[in-house]
Amino acid sequence: MSANMEKSVGSATLPELQEMAETRKLYLQRVTWVHHWTNGLFSFQIERPSGFRFRSGEFVMIGLKDGDRPLLRAYSIVSPNWEEHLEFFSVKVPEGPLTSRLQHLKVGDYLFLSRKPTGTLVIDALKPGQRLFMVGTGTGLAPFLSVLRDPETHDKFDEIIITHTVREEQELAYRDFLENEIHTDEIFGELLRDRFTYYPTVTRGNFKTRGRITDRIQDGDFANDLGLIGNRFNPQTARVMVCGSMAFNSDMSRMLTEHGLEEGSNSKPGSYVLERAFVG
Numbered sequence: 683m684s685a686n687m688e689k690s691v692g693s694a695t696l697p698e699l700q701e702m703a704e705t706r707k708l709y710l711q712r713v714t715w716v717h718h719w720t721n722g723l724f725s726f727q728i729e730r731p732s733g734f735r736f737r738s739g740e741f742v743m744i745g746l747k748d749g750d751r752p753l754l755r756a757y758s759i760v761s762p763n764w765e766e767h768l769e770f771f772s773v774k775v776p777e778g779p780l781t782s783r784l785q786h787l788k789v790g791d792y793l794f795l796s797r798k799p800t801g802t803l804v805i806d807a808l809k810p811g812q813r814l815f816m817v818g819t820g821t822g823l824a825p826f827l828s829v830l831r832d833p834e835t836h837d838k839f840d841e842i843i844i845t846h847t848v849r850e851e852q853e854l855a856y857r858d859f860l861e862n863e864i865h866t867d868e869i870f871g872e873l874l875r876d877r878f879t880y881y882p883t884v885t886r887g888n889f890k891t892r893g894r895i896t897d898r899i900q901d902g903d904f905a906n907d908l909g910l911i912g913n914r915f916n917p918q919t920a921r922v923m924v925c926g927s928m929a930f931n932s933d934m935s936r937m938l939t940e941h942g943l944e945e946g947s948n949s950k951p952g953s954y955v956l957e958r959a960f961v962g
């Protein structure tokens with residue numbers, strides 16, 4: 683191997699990484715794209731191993747070499763399951779063991795990827811319904827970007843709503859994609875016409891839709907803005923995916939239970955599912 687092929691992450695050389703990946707039964711994948719949204723948020727893509735299958739909305743473990751072992755964290759896959767690469771959306775935590783290093787990723791670096799994706803934010807864990815609400819805060823948006831671009835989602839639901847709540851407007855990552863690009867996409871532009879709503883809310887700055895999504899649902903603003911009847915989720919027709927912080931998930935779960943929705947799982951589909959947005 684020539685010296686310039688020995689790309690490294692941190693101080694590890696490619697052969698060292700390959701050996702660790704082999705011993706630990708991990709994939710070792712090349713980084714192909716990195717995008718920084720803000721000082722605290724970034725996204726990146728790696729090559730998808732041939733034979734790596736996942737259901738839209740699942741998460742996987744990714745990471746770096748840390749001394750004599752891999753340091754791995756759970757990341758929801760942003761990409762739909764038909765895409766050739768795997769995309770992830772991450773916070774940058776200055777003192778975070780993984781993200782403090784991961785934020786310096788460059789194209790050509792290598793990352794470990796675990797072999798088995800898993801998760802509950804999958805449409806298989808939901809009973810059929812009419813409207814799919816995907817309600818997320820921060821990097822909890824990630825799995826919804828995958829589910830949105832799965833043709834099966836559109837077979838199963840008539841209407842899709844994605845809400846994204848962040849502190850400041852600039853943290854609305856993927857906003858341009860959800861507001862504009864997806865509507866001009868060759869496949870999804872037509873499929874989503876009049877059937878998809880992106881509903882961003884900002885809690886600590888000026889914005890057209892201000893406040894926590896939980897408050898906007900409860901006080902009826904959300905239903906008004908969307909032209910929905912009543913400010914309750916209908917257990918017969920509404921299906922909900924929730925992804926955010928622990929506090930957000932438990933507040934949503936409480937509200938949805940009050941509205942008569944039951945939590946689903948892979949083994950027992952229900953009317954809502956939730957998963958914590960992972961922090962690296």
Ligand code: A2P
Pocket residue numbers: 819820847848849850884885886894895896897927929930931933
């Ligand atoms: P807030 O600014 O009112 O705390 P964080 O950056 O802390 O993960 O939060 C991301 C977004 O999620 C913020 O806009 C935050 O609002 C909102 N949020 C945090 N906890 C909850 C909750 N329990 N219910 C609804 N929204 C929440």
